Amino acid sequence: MQALLSFDKAPPFAAPLRFFLTAPLFALAASLVLVAVGPDMLASRWTPALLAATHLITVGFMLQVMLGALIQILPVVAGANLARPLTVARWLHGGLSAGGALLATGFLAGRHGLLGGGAVMLALAVGGFLIAAIRALTGVPSTSPTIRGLKLSLAGLAGAVALGCVLALALANGWSVPLVVLTDLHAGWALGGWAGVLLAAMAYVVVPMFQLTPGYPARPSWGFPVVVVGLLLTWSVAVAIGSEVIGRVAQVAAAVTGIAFAALTLRLQSQRRRARPDATYRSWQFAVACAIIGLIMWSTATVFPVLAEVPGWSTALGVLIIAGGFVSFIVGMLYKIVPFLAWLHLQNLGGGGVAAPPMNRILSDTEMRHQVWAHFVAVGALFAACWQPGWLARPAGVSAAVASAWLFFNLARAFSRYRRHAASILVPVSSP
Amino acid sequence: MSHPKTPHVVDARYMEPPEPFVRTMEMLDTLKPGERMLLILFREPHPLYKVLRQNGYAYESELRPDGTFEILIGR
Numbered sequence: 001m002q003a004l005l006s007f008d009k010a011p012p013f014a015a016p017l018r019f020f021l022t023a024p025l026f027a028l029a030a031s032l033v034l035v036a037v038g039p040d041m042l043a044s045r046w047t048p049a050l051l052a053a054t055h056l057i058t059v060g061f062m063l064q065v066m067l068g069a070l071i072q073i074l075p076v077v078a079g080a081n082l083a084r085p086l087t088v089a090r091w092l093h094g095g096l097s098a099g100g101a102l103l104a105t106g107f108l109a110g111r112h113g114l115l116g117g118g119a120v121m122l123a124l125a126v127g128g129f130l131i132a133a134i135r136a137l138t139g140v141p142s143t144s145p146t147i148r149g150l151k152l153s154l155a156g157l158a159g160a161v162a163l164g165c166v167l168a169l170a171l172a173n174g175w176s177v178p179l180v181v182l183t184d185l186h187a188g189w190a191l192g193g194w195a196g197v198l199l200a201a202m203a204y205v206v207v208p209m210f211q212l213t214p215g216y217p218a219r220p221s222w223g224f225p226v227v228v229v230g231l232l233l234t235w236s237v238a239v240a241i242g243s244e245v246i247g248r249v250a251q252v253a254a255a256v257t258g259i260a261f262a263a264l265t266l267r268l269q270s271q272r273r274r275a276r277p278d279a280t281y282r283s284w285q286f287a288v289a290c291a292i293i294g295l296i297m298w299s300t301a302t303v304f305p306v307l308a309e310v311p312g313w314s315t316a317l318g319v320l321i322i323a324g325g326f327v328s329f330i331v332g333m334l335y336k337i338v339p340f341l342a343w344l345h346l347q348n349l350g351g352g353g354v355a356a357p358p359m360n361r362i363l364s365d366t367e368m369r370h371q372v373w374a375h376f377v378a379v380g381a382l383f384a385a386c387w388q389p390g391w392l393a394r395p396a397g398v399s400a401a402v403a404s405a406w407l408f409f410n411l412a413r414a415f416s417r418y419r420r421h422a423a424s425i426l427v428p429v430s431s432p
Numbered sequence: 433m434s435h436p437k438t439p440h441v442v443d444a445r446y447m448e449p450p451e452p453f454v455r456t457m458e459m460l461d462t463l464k465p466g467e468r469m470l471l472i473l474f475r476e477p478h479p480l481y482k483v484l485r486q487n488g489y490a491y492e493s494e495l496r497p498d499g500t501f502e503i504l505i506g507r
Contacts (some may be wrong), residue, residue, distance in 0.1 A: 014483065075478065075479070076478055076479055077476075077478065078478065079476075079478035079481060080480065093497065142477070143476060143495075144476045144501070145495075146475070146476070146497065161500055202473070202498075205475045208445075208474035208499075209448070209474070210448075210477060212446045212448070214445075214473075214474070214498070215445070215474030215475075215499025216498070216499050217497065217498055217499050218495050218496065218497050218498070218499050219497065221499065271444050323489060326449065368479075
């Protein structure tokens with residue numbers, strides 16, 4: 001049984017871990033930008049510091065964890081093995097980290113060369129990953145909504161990166177493009193087509209598995225990724241032909257689709273069979289609630305554009321969807337993945353002779369729960385700061401910095417305990 | 433638990449990993465030649481599929497409207 005339990009092709013722990021440990025540092029950097037720049041940063045969604053912080057979170061934190069986790073998860077959820085996962089992980093991690101830092105510095109310092117260079121570096125890193133992932137998925141039939149969602153999310157990622165590259169190079173070279181319209185579309189593909197569809201594809205597996213809920217019904221599960229990508233394509237065509245009405249209808253429909261998925265998730269969570277709510281459950285519930293409110297704000301402002309001009313509206317909905325929704329979901333996911341991977345690798349290392357310690361000795365629920373609460377406080381403070389930046393921007397930045405540093409500390413602590421246990425297993429195994 | 437497809441069933445829908453895997457391997461050990469077993473889950477178990485292929489088992493998976501995967505396993 002022990003031999004059967006070991007995934008012989010599972011990438012080494014270092015492959016995903018480098019992404020997971022780097023990501024909180026980018027979130028910390030975004031928080032420190034807010035502390036340093038202060039209230040001016042939240043004056044509108046277009047301030048250079050806010051654009052920098054947004055990309056530190058979306059690229060440096062979200063993309064970093066999502067791609068790092070995919071390298072690990074592809075064999076488990078799709079039966080697709082990346083060729084040379086450690087090599088892919090090394091290059092991707094380097095490209096994402098350097099590209100994300102350059103992009104954010106370019107925004108912050110107004111250095112167009114850095115902006116363009118960062119975008120090209122990110123495009124190359126993500127492009128390399130996409131080639132490896134598409135090769136792994138070639139020939140894998142879409143036998144489940146998860147696999148279909150996974151494939152469509154990669155198309156969403158390609159769209160988001162291509163649009164991001166065009167925007168960054170347009171800024172760097174002074175090209176004449178409709179910046180506002182393309183930025184909205186870029187955000188739509190990045191958050192909806194890539195992150196949203198990937199999140200749904202993963203949720204189909206992990207929500208029932210970790211929270212012991214009923215499964216997602218088949219029909220909406222097959223439909224959600226297709227509808228979201230279809231609506232994004234409609235929005236893109238609307239931009240190309242200059243039809244504002246069609247673009248707005250597609251955006252509202254995409255928001256409503258997202259709300260329906262979030263509401264379905266809440267309903268399944270309410271039917272869970274796990275009696276005690278753990279840190280991940282709390283985190284995901286918070287994520288779903290924030291996403292619903294954020295999507296309602298987005299769709300309302302799309303129907304009544306005057307709302308988007310209300311000071312704080314656009315930044316607040318960004319905080320809810322990105323920090324409250326995606327980051328909370330990712331934090332909850334990290335708290336399942338990291339202790340499980342540590343346990344799995346220790347189990348394999350022990351080879352059946354030495355039992356791995358239980359997962360709660362790698363990271364206890366209390367340790368995770370305290371950090372999750374710090375994150376909730378930070379999201380609340382950031383949301384409030386959008387409306388009252390004058391006296392809340394810097395405290396919100398400090399609060400977010402504490403939550404990010406705490407996440408790093410927790411993940412580093414889990415890794416250090418893993419190493420200690422690994423050393424204690426290897427000593428008796430290697431001694432004569 | 434029995435099922436129209438086979439009397440040998442592991443309903444793992446509300447089990448945490450790795451219990452579905454362990455229970456499936458245990459039941460496979462008890463099957464007589466020609467018998468098949470049914471694993472019921474809310475996901476497709478790709479790591480299990482791999483182990484089944486390596487050990488000479490065949491499987492068919494079917495997604496039900498309620499989101500349940502029924503996986504029929506035999507030699």
